[in-house]
Amino acid sequence: MEKFTKLTETAVPLPVENIDTDQIIPARFLKATDKKGFGDNVFRDWRFNKDGSKNADFVLNNDAYSGPILVAGDNFGCGSSREHAAWALAGYGFKVVVSSFFADIFKGNALNNGILPVMVTSDYLKSLLKTIKENPKTKVTIDLEEQVIDSEVGQQSFDIDPYKKVCMINGYDDIDYLLSKKETIETFEKERKIAV
Amino acid sequence: MAGKTLFDKVWDDHIVDTVANGPQILYIDKHLIHEVTSPQAFAELEERGIPVARPDQIVATADHNTPTVDQHLPIQDTLSRNQLKKLTENCEKHGITLYGLGHEYNGIVHVIAPELGVTQPGMTMVCGDSHTSTHGAFGTIAFGIGTSQVAQVFASQCLLLTKPKKLRVSVNGELKKGVLPKDVILYIISQIGTNAGTGYFCEYAGNVFEDMSMEGRMTVCNMSIEMGARGGMIAPDETTFSYIEGRKFAPKAAEWDQKVAYWKTLPTDADAKFDKEYHFDAADIAPMVTYGTNPGMGIKVSGRIPDKEDENLEKSLEYMGFQKGESLIGKTINYVFIGSCTNSRIEDFRIAANYVKGKQKAAHVNAWLVPGSQQVAKQLVEEGLDHVFIEAGFALRQPGCSACLAMNDDKIPRGEYCVSTSNRNFEGRQGQGARTILASPLMAAATAVEGKIIDITKSLN
Numbered sequence: 119m120e121k122f123t124k125l126t127e128t129a130v131p132l133p134v135e136n137i138d139t140d141q142i143i144p145a146r147f148l149k150a151t152d153k154k155g156f157g158d159n160v161f162r163d164w165r166f167n168k169d170g171s172k173n174a175d176f177v178l179n180n181d182a183y184s185g186p187i188l189v190a191g192d193n194f195g196c197g198s199s200r201e202h203a204a205w206a207l208a209g210y211g212f213k214v215v216v217s218s219f220f221a222d223i224f225k226g227n228a229l230n231n232g233i234l235p236v237m238v239t240s241d242y243l244k245s246l247l248k249t250i251k252e253n254p255k256t257k258v259t260i261d262l263e264e265q266v267i268d269s270e271v272g273q274q275s276f277d278i279d280p281y282k283k284v285c286m287i288n289g290y291d292d293i294d295y296l297l298s299k300k301e302t303i304e305t306f307e308k309e310r311k312i313a314v
Numbered sequence: 315m316a317g318k319t320l321f322d323k324v325w326d327d328h329i330v331d332t333v334a335n336g337p338q339i340l341y342i343d344k345h346l347i348h349e350v351t352s353p354q355a356f357a358e359l360e361e362r363g364i365p366v367a368r369p370d371q372i373v374a375t376a377d378h379n380t381p382t383v384d385q386h387l388p389i390q391d392t393l394s395r396n397q398l399k400k401l402t403e404n405c406e407k408h409g410i411t412l413y414g415l416g417h418e419y420n421g422i423v424h425v426i427a428p429e430l431g432v433t434q435p436g437m438t439m440v441c442g443d444s445h446t447s448t449h450g451a452f453g454t455i456a457f458g459i460g461t462s463q464v465a466q467v468f469a470s471q472c473l474l475l476t477k478p479k480k481l482r483v484s485v486n487g488e489l490k491k492g493v494l495p496k497d498v499i500l501y502i503i504s505q506i507g508t509n510a511g512t513g514y515f516c517e518y519a520g521n522v523f524e525d526m527s528m529e530g531r532m533t534v535c536n537m538s539i540e541m542g543a544r545g546g547m548i549a550p551d552e553t554t555f556s557y558i559e560g561r562k563f564a565p566k567a568a569e570w571d572q573k574v575a576y577w578k579t580l581p582t583d584a585d586a587k588f589d590k591e592y593h594f595d596a597a598d599i600a601p602m603v604t605y606g607t608n609p610g611m612g613i614k615v616s617g618r619i620p621d622k623e624d625e626n627l628e629k630s631l632e633y634m635g636f637q638k639g640e641s642l643i644g645k646t647i648n649y650v651f652i653g654s655c656t657n658s659r660i661e662d663f664r665i666a667a668n669y670v671k672g673k674q675k676a677a678h679v680n681a682w683l684v685p686g687s688q689q690v691a692k693q694l695v696e697e698g699l700d701h702v703f704i705e706a707g708f709a710l711r712q713p714g715c716s717a718c719l720a721m722n723d724d725k726i727p728r729g730e731y732c733v734s735t736s737n738r739n740f741e742g743r744q745g746q747g748a749r750t751i752l753a754s755p756l757m758a759a760a761t762a763v764e765g766k767i768i769d770i771t772k773s774l775n
């Protein structure tokens with residue numbers, strides 16, 4: 119996983135509420151046996167028309183908007199617990215999702231796959247979406263160490279689980295974290311009262 | 315200091331470390347794997363170039379997607395064939411013990427681990443399957459995990475977890491004739507609902523569970539997940555010890571004595587506190603059937619489907635083709651399935667055979683018996699139960715998950731009812747449009763013979 123401390127980048131506005139994991143990655147793409155390639159199919163049914171042509175109205179197909187920050191409507195990532203949704207967003211290149219609420223399981227999956235969910239107030243979200251929409255060059259700063267989001271709309275702090283914060287800053291996911299504890303685990307094995 | 319529960323004791327003995335303001339690192343003693351949920355986890359390790367940390371603490375079997383006929387022939391279904399091939403390759407590459415198709419120890423993952431003595435009290439066990447809770451019958455912390463957690467355990471033999479809360483369900487008194495462990499758990503879930511256990515680990519206590527065989531305890535713990543609990547446990551006692559003693563991987567000689575001494579320290583202390591408690595009277599429990607599309611929608615076989623305004627109920631009944639206020643007695647049934655990790659152990663077949671003996675199944679019924687393992691299949695033959703069933707017209711198949719999740723060809727046709735000893739009656743679980751009625755092996759056997767649902771308590775008296 120890549121380290122995350124601070125970034126200042128442009129953002130992609132997606133002002134839709136209750137985006138569920140089925141929209142992020144439709145179920146028919148779940149058959150693969152590894153994590154790669156899901157980025158190509160993120161928001162598949164919104165990005166492409168039924169005949170396979172690009173849907174020019176969808177924001178990811180609009181060249182004016184780009185950047186690793188996705189700003190989305192309330193209750194992002196609801197629905198099925200599939201981790202593939204996080205893989206798809208990360209695979210596409212998103213590093214941050216800003217919303218006014220995240221579904222619990224999605225939040226965990228996102229953090230474990232190098233995507234930072236930044237929760238802001240509804241008012242902040244509304245103004246931010248409007249500002250980006252009007253000016254696609256708008257820069258947004260996400261400072262993880264300070265837990266602050268900054269843009270011309272203003273500054274706001276956000277919450278993050280302290281363990282997950284350490285993981286993101288160091289570029290660890292759960293597996294990396296557990297591997298970094300190898301010695302502690304080995305000591306535990308040696309010192310157990312009842313070994314298996 | 316307040317006493318500790320069985321769950322506390324086992325959990326606390328497995329904490330490797332606690333992350334400041336974060337989760338705990340829990341050590342996993344045994345990791346069970348099968349063909350469906352392991353390939354992505356192996357791929358994850360490969361991508362990172364890391365080895366499997368403790369291959370000797372992993373046991374693999376093929377069960378979810380395997381055929382239950384002609385297991386000696388090459389597998390017809392491509393997906394199944396590829397999954398088994400992948401599992402075999404991965405196990406060979408990483409030095410993991412595999413009891414593959416046709417092996418004398420092959421079978422459903424939650425049936426083989428206890429019967430081989432892999433499952434022991436005081437352990438932590440995980441598997442990429444939600445019914446891993448079965449092993450809790452031994453006083454083991456056992457629960458299902460997702461694929462990325464399978465990869466975590468492969469990599470480190472540990473998991474990052476937050477400790478769940480504690481729930482106790484006590485049932486005391488005397489069970490009526492014809493009431494089996496399956497009825498006890500279906501009754502509990504029908505009373506407390508499918509969400510009562512969410513966020514909790516459950517302990518079952520009271521004389522009803524103390525008096526149960528290990529097979530019965532496994533049936534109960536198996537369905538803990540159906541009330542939302544991560545897992546269920548029963549305190550280890552003499553019944554537990556004598557079940558384990560002498561099995562293939564059971565501790566031997568001095569190690570046996572040492573382990574038993576430890577296991578005896580595990581039961582919940584008298585002054586321990588639970589976050590939530592339920593109490594039931596055994597006399598209130600009767601043979602159960604489900605009428606809806608989740609395991610909480612159960613009634614006494616002599617009862618009636620609830621008659622109340624409820625959108626969920628209406629949707630379920632529409633799927634099932636039942637009416638509010640209706641009794642299920644007398645309903646014609648064309649399919650009966652005795653199998654799955656809930657009820658496919660030797661005791662389940664003994665109970666069914668005892669009822670079936672000297673009778674014939676109804677002509678219109680397809681009755682499938684799927685033993686949980688090769689060992690169970692062998693024992694069926696040794697006890698002559700195979701003859702009882704075959705003479706009665708039942709189809710005895712080869713071990714596997716089979717119609718429990720209908721991933722292989724064992725599917726119930728659209729619109730048909732199946733009285734099933736499995737654990738889930740969700741829409742489409744046993745095949746698209748299939749209608750599942752969960753029940754005990756005794757109820758299932760009686761349905762096969764009568765060709766319809768009967769009030770078993772009447773024919774027992």
Ligand code: SF4
Pocket residue numbers: 377378422423424443444445654655656714715716718719736737
């Ligand atoms: S029998 Fe059913 S519940 Fe049990 S392991 Fe197999 S699929 Fe899961």
